Amino acid sequence: MADLAGTALRLGRPPIAGAAADRLLRDADTPVVADIWISGDLGFVLLLHRRDDGLVGEELYYSLRGEGGAWERPDHLSGGIVGTEMADPSAAEDLLAGASMTAIAESETLVHTGRGPNHEEGELVHVWELLVSSEADLIDIERSSPNSPDMSELFRRELTGPLVLIVLLPGERVRLQAIRRENSSLTRLDDPLELHHPEQ
Template identity: 60%
Template sequence: MADIAATALRLGRPTTSGPVDVADVWINGDIGFVLLLHRRHDGLPAEELYYSLRAEDGTWERPDHLSGGLIGLEVSDRSAVAEALAGAPMAVVTESESLVHTGRGRSGDRDEEEDEGELVHFWELLVTEEADLLEIEHMPQDHPAQTPPPSLRREVTGRPLMLVALLPGERVRVHAMRREGTSLIRLDGALDLHSPGE
């Protein structure tokens, strides 16, 4: 599975590789996370989370496994997904945190050799099939209230699960959006996600 995660990071997007499906890829600077979906030998759906650091030459190191387990929902069943969402555009399926060697060191400096790890917070979001995009608004504490916060838009992958990974102190607001002609419409039910600072 590490090889599949490496390919997804190199491409910067989800891929399908036989029985293992890349649900989502989350890249934050030189740190990348990959969410994989597969079926266990007993037939139950499961997920695995991998991460990697980008080297100075721009290539990704071999991904390491962070976590994994049962999903608890048949994500390939559209009716089961709709029932779990209960009319909401998104819902948190799992929330977890892992100590990750981010390469930033204690001070956040990439050049610092010592890296004791940082507690990275993860959310796996179940997303309605009506959504075309997720808008991720970064909400820094010192951001002026009168100006819009910095944001990025991520295409919904076609898989019902998408990943959000936040470093310590990061806070975001997630909106599901759909296209209507040339316009983008926000769906009700934004999620506020926050990774506590160290």
């Protein structure tokens, strides 16, 4: 799985475009990249796989990018069971209850980032996994950090599956907007979702 995570980071996106949930049905024994999150020289990859007991498992990997620009071999951070059946669209929509996206998992973990007040001990990163409606094609992400409090970074991403990975460092916050593409126009699905690292 570390090799798959490394490939996703090198590409800067999931290696194979398409809904991860659909691929879990077709290729039950093959892990898939659900999403990646890159913040400067830090990269995180969320993998999904079908466990022996039939449930969908998740694994989170991370890596640092070296001075030459190459990603180090990803390390495993955490793993568990996804709280819903990702291969069943109706189960996902029931969980969303009409919203365009909702957080289905939230955690904190200490990661060696090579920066922050204590370079050796690392920093506490906050991780969210968001379930996004199948009606959404894109997601707008506006990210701000304590390094530039008066400025924010805005980028738009194509959705390649039902899960979106968000990883924030201390002081960071994001504003997320799910969008549906309709011919040449874009429609915002509902109110934006705001997340922030608890250490504000």
